[in-house]
Amino acid sequence: MTSTLPRPAAPATDPEAPRPPRGRTDLTFRQRLSRFDVKASPYLYISPFFLTFGLIGLFPLVYTFVVSMYDWQLLQGQGEFVGFENFANVLQDPFFWNSIFNTFSIFLLSSIPQIAVALVIAAVLDQNIKAKTFWRMSVLLPYVVAPVAVALIFSDMFGEQSGLVNNLLGLIGIDPVQWKHDTLASHFAIATMVNWRWTGYNALILLAAMQAIPRDLYESAALDGAGGVRRFFSITVPSIRPTLIFVIITATIGGLQIFAEPKLFDVTSAGGIGGFDRQFQTTVLYLWEMAFFRGNFGEAAAIAWLLFLLIVLIGLINFLLSRRIATAETRIDKKRTARRLRAHADRASQGLVGEGAGVEERGNR
Amino acid sequence: MTAPAQTRIFPVRRQSPLPKRGGRLGRPGFLAYGLLTAVLLGSAYPLWWSVVLGSGTNATRSETLPLLPGGNFFANAAKVFDAIPFWTALGNSLLVSSIITLSVVTFSTLAGYAFAKLRFRGRNGLMVFVVATMAIPTQLGIIPLFIMMKQLGWTGTLGAVIVPTLVTAFGVFFMRQYLVDVIPDELIEAARVDGANQIRTFFHVAVPAARPAMAILALFTFMMAWTDFLWPLIVLSPTNPTLQTALAQLQSGYYVDYSVVLTGAVLSVVPLLVLFVLAGRQLVAGIMQGAVKG
């Protein structure tokens, strides 16, 4: 980038320059106004975000903690202060741990195959295929189907007695699977919904990372006699590791919040709380049940906080992991900058960064 | 400032000093296209299956792998409109998603520009804060939000759905990452030397440069708002639902007609499918762009 040009010296307007002593008022009103403008504007620009975010993001989080300290019911409202009793109750609640188990089980069943398949799709898309945009759009198609619609469609397909999936399994002689009653099968079915919607999306993210890998790496490896699979594992996968971790972490955070799919997977059982025996009740669904089905706001708030801590914990693990990777990366940092530039150029040449080009065209018109 | 002068600074069209990427090693063979076709079928068949069953009869349902739609789609669509306030829900979803999108994009661009290009005390600290809060799911605050909406008497109104998503930390982060690369500092400097005040600089330098990212952020925000389920389920009533909560109602009944449910699912997908056809390329580009930035 060209931002290394020396900045014009403008001490009167540069907020970081040493301040002129007060009282020396050879500044005109206009200049003073301008200086105020420079100083105040940044705060003016960020304040709508921070004020609103404080109200709708931060305050509720803190207030959740307050609620969790009380006996607080949906109908009766705030009751007595109970300290950490709600937390203790939740931590001793087998349903809570059941929901944590289900959440992680569904997460593992969704993230691992999802990322594996996404990698393969991305690798194929990274080749010099025809009709690139068409194929890219085709993998993204499920992304436009909202989770609720996904849940409706797939809970029908996973019908136990005459659903599409069991019909097809019957063709190859497999007995009907109890998709809604069996714990593992139900997790698999819900993971399938998640996978269906997100695999293509993640494939595109991985594809973007793959496109930033210098092609000469592949060429020299090919000259050294490395086959396609070998190149994939020794060049592609290591090169896109940061992106891979990014994808895994976003999948985790998303996975910890699965709600619509289990809520709607088997609504006829037990009021839609995640299976007749809670065999696929996720933690967010349990939070919903506690708050709006059982009406216990205090314990529900405690569940929310525990879930929050879990997400923070996973975020920290993420941070540490990516830091380690980042230190390994700095060595080739320069190379990466070059790669980025080239990736930009590449994508522009493929018409993918169409929006950038679009603006330019508009400007020239 | 004239428009061409700004748009020329775009990095995306900079001539790369590196040679253009040549042909890939070997040409993708039958296997690659076979796999992509399989993925395409896997992506599309569940939707197609919903169309087929939504338009079929009971006989369609007993086929092992139904492929051809029947003639009952409009009859079932009529039943959907009968069972749920579909048009109200569609209108509500459009309104809610549009307002949220407008708000998120506006505030994110403002804040993202300040973080990317303006110097102020506390900038780094506040940015770290933004990044740190990015992972906090708003749904963890549903209980206090519910209590707040109760105090305000907003329960059941669209405002209750809109307000909690008016800004996102992700939006600010996204715009900041984009603008930090895209606007050279000297351009802002030049604007100031020309006598433009801050807000003028924002509108005449930052906004035009930010437009592509704003479009992408708008798409994603719209998707997010459109697909949200948990909070509208809690705070809205069945009479004044969003599309998602209305759709969920279709399924849980004493006797559910599953053809109607699937028809409803198909109908609910149509608006986003249209968006997908119109802006699919941008969506693809946006996801890939986000990947490089993120």
Next chain:
Amino acid sequence: MTYSRRTRAAAAVAGAASIALLAAGCAPAGGSGGSESGEQIELTITTFGTMGFEELYTQFEDENPGVKIVANNIDTGGNARTDAFTKLGAGSGLSDVVAIEEGWLGQIMEVSDQFVDLRDHGIEDRKDDWVPWKYEQATDAEGRVIGYGTDIGPEGICFNGPALEAAGLPSDREGFAEFIGGADATWESYFAAGKQYQEATGKAWYDHSGFVWNAMVNQLDEGYYTADGELNVEGNAELEERFGWLSDAVGNDLSAAQSAWDWNKGKSFVDGTFATFMCPGWMLGVMKGKIEQGGGDASTGWDFADVFPGGPANWGGSFLSVSATSKHPEEAAALASFITEPENQVTAFNAAGPFPSTVGAQEELASAGSGDEFFNGAPTGQILAARAEGVVAQFKGPQDSVIQENVFGPALQSLDRGELDGPGAWAKAIDLLNQLVEQ
């Protein structure tokens, strides 16, 4: 309701949020907006399932030109419960008239002051319209009456004639009734008949144990709660004994272990998966829909018999209440009262099948004797009227529906599916009870 300082602070902050919203260039949209332009009054009513009121709304609007009815029907009683409680919790949003199901009436009674005392609107003058226990159920501890009774759910047994015939067993209404024990039918005789059927065909006798259990509990003088409102499940010998009967029945393969409300998308009614079914009046409409969905019709051969094991039983039934937040309580009460008048209950019955809770309507249906084509010409009104005789009110505690659905529901499914034996399933139910219901 009193607000603490903290919640007031929350309100203040939330108020600021609304200013932020306005700053964003938009105002909260929606809201019912009581459009009181002119004389026109808008009355909202929330019902669930199939209540058959549509015709009555039109009629009421015709008779009261100033009133426009905005009706909202929620799919199931369970979802209506969640909706109602969320709105009660939110302190706003309830319709003027709200349908309340017997199963969660106990919980509503805990916040009965959220509903209008209908004695202020003359319900006492109509007291004798209803069967006495229905009126009592809607009366809270302080004597306030908060609901106009709509329907009740006297139970008979539905059976599939062709299936019994194929097994060489009596397949006509009277013959079937005698076969399972006639006027003195007990659960023992019902299950004995089932064993005979099962041995002849290898097929299940009833769809799943949850509905049978429900009937068994509902016909007791006291169910999950004592009449004084004490929870009484653990160590309740009456319940445990009945649970044992069910466990034996399951052991004899009498249960088809179906998922309730799904029944394989109705197909299980058509393909002979099971031969008998617990049928409260309102279930007939549900069944009809399910059978049609499963590809069946009247020729599938379901019939309705005037018999019930273990004596008369009632399952469900609803009330229409007027929420305390209603802006038009007078008109809302008038609407609710209108819908529950005897002749209008007959209209609702003919439209959707819920059996009336008023004596006059029951008498009319009993004498009408017209047959229901779909159920092999069974005189359903007459049979239900007979089945309603001797039904007693059972006290419904605050957690009754939770105990039924979320405590015994999962335990019985495990039993049905052979995952647990009788004692194991009972222990599971007790375990769930201790988790879910505060003692």
